Amino acid sequence: MGNAESPEPRPASIPRWLVLLLGPVVWLVGVPAVHAGIPWALSHFGPQYGWADGGPAGWNLPGYVPVAVGAVLLAWIMVFGFSQYRDLPERVPVDWSPAILMTGGPYAISRHPMYIGELALWLGWAILYGSIPVLIGFAALGAVVALLAPQEERALEAKFGDVYRQYKARVPRWLGVARRDRVPAEPGGAPDPAAHGDSGHS
Numbered sequence: 061m062g063n064a065e066s067p068e069p070r071p072a073s074i075p076r077w078l079v080l081l082l083g084p085v086v087w088l089v090g091v092p093a094v095h096a097g098i099p100w101a102l103s104h105f106g107p108q109y110g111w112a113d114g115g116p117a118g119w120n121l122p123g124y125v126p127v128a129v130g131a132v133l134l135a136w137i138m139v140f141g142f143s144q145y146r147d148l149p150e151r152v153p154v155d156w157s158p159a160i161l162m163t164g165g166p167y168a169i170s171r172h173p174m175y176i177g178e179l180a181l182w183l184g185w186a187i188l189y190g191s192i193p194v195l196i197g198f199a200a201l202g203a204v205v206a207l208l209a210p211q212e213e214r215a216l217e218a219k220f221g222d223v224y225r226q227y228k229a230r231v232p233r234w235l236g237v238a239r240r241d242r243v244p245a246e247p248g249g250a251p252d253p254a255a256h257g258d259s260g261h262s
Contacts, residue, residue, distance in 0.1 A: 072153065072154050073151040073152055073153045073154060074151065074152055074154055075150065075151055075152075076145070076148045076149065076150055076151070076152055079145075079148065079152050080142075080145055083138075083141075083142065087134075087138045091134060095130075095134075095178055095181045095182065096181070096185070098197070099181075099182060099185035099186070099189070099191075099194045099197060100185070100189075102191065102193040102194045102197055103185070103189035103191040103193065103194050105193045106191060106192050106193050107190075107191075107192075108189050108190045108191055109190030109191070109192075110190040111189075111190055116188060116189075116190070117190075120187060120188050120189070120190050121188070122187060123183075123184045123185065123186070123187030123188030123189070124184065124188060125184065126180040126181070126183045126184035126187070127180070127181055127184030127185065127188065128184075129177075129180050129184075130176075130177040130178065130179070130180030130181035130184060131177075131181065133166060133173060133176060133177035133180065134174065134177040134178070134181075136165065136166050136173075137165075137166050137173055137174055137177065140162070140164070140165035140166060140167075141162070143165075144160060144162060147160045148160060158215065158216055158219060158220075161216065161219075161220045161223060161224060161227070163227045163231070167231070168231060169231070169232075169235060169236065170231065170232060170233070170234055170235050170236075171209075171213065171227075171228065171231050171232065171233050171234075172205070172209050172212075172233060172234065175205045175208075175209065176234060176235060178201065178205075179198065179201060179202060179205065182194065182197055182198035182201055183198050185198075186198050209233060213228065213233075
């Protein structure tokens with residue numbers, strides 16, 4: 061007698077309600093700890109150029125601009141993400157695979173708005189603190205992001221297929237205005253009207 065094939069194990073997952081419970085903790089505690097706490101700590105591992113008597117010089121102050129832009133962008137991502145909670149499956153995988161495809165809100169101007177926000181924060185802190193270690197951290201984060209973004213896009217394309225390819229065709233990887241005229245149409249067919257909307261999911 062042949063052995064029956066065992067079903068493929070399902071990826072580890074958590075219930076949707078737990079995602080909604082943990083999400084604010086990650087966003088309001090984890091993100092500031094990583095993208096504000098770590099730059100602050102790194103700034104103490106070297107001179108803070110421009111600083112005197114515990115305060116920044118005038119040329120340090122423009123660092124507040126990218127910090128504010130990054131903070132607002134990440135807050136927008138958080139609010140928009142929670143607005144899509146109804147589209148999450150009852151159980152959400154914890155293997156970092158995408159649960160839903162978001163194409164509206166901040167995702168309508170960049171395929172990776174979270175990376176843009178994080179990089180803006182690190183650049184702002186580097187200027188504000190006048191810190192070489194923080195600037196090195198910004199460069200390291202940029203290198204990691206440049207490697208991760210294409211990998212994530214391949215995973216999204218494998219899961220969402222044409223819907224993601226249409227989204228990818230009209231929204232830049234980093235930042236810019238969506239190009240609706242770049243949405244590819246099926247040969248001999250009309251363009252998919254859904255590809256021209258800013259829906260938050262597939």
